[in-house]
Amino acid sequence: MNTLQRKGYAIDTNDDAALLLRSPIAHISEIDTPLFLLHRKGNPLISDKEVTDFYQSMLAAEKVCFLTIREKTPEDDPQKISYEEVRDETEAWVDEVMNESVIQLKHSGLSR
Numbered sequence: 001m002n003t004l005q006r007k008g009y010a011i012d013t014n015d016d017a018a019l020l021l022r023s024p025i026a027h028i029s030e031i032d033t034p035l036f037l038l039h040r041k042g043n044p045l046i047s048d049k050e051v052t053d054f055y056q057s058m059l060a061a062e063k064v065c066f067l068t069i070r071e072k073t074p075e076d077d078p079q080k081i082s083y084e085e086v087r088d089e090t091e092a093w094v095d096e097v098m099n100e101s102v103i104q105l106k107h108s109g110l111s112r
Helices: 002-007 016-021 022-028 048-060 083-108
Strands: 035-039 064-068
Touching: 016 035, 022 048, 035 048, 035 083, 064 083
Parallel strands: 035 064
Antiparallel strands: none
16 A cells, blocks of 8 residues: 555555455456566565465465565665566576476377
């Protein structure tokens, strides 16, 4: 809520329907693809608790979701994740997803 006000978004923070419309957790049932979340610890806009709550809600809804929370170093901007971090974490995630897909294909008898 503080972030919405601080950023000056034209959202009535007393309008529950408007807030629910913008709430990612409220739309989990609509997500039908694996989701990869990459978050910097200590981000002032999206708290560690918010991203963890979203991740846990995805799992509770039996959705495929991966979460990586990068540690913050003294020189890191808490709102930014470097290209190298994104590349490395995304590559690790893709490898994990592809390996799981290959294993599932083997077990289904659809692979060669």
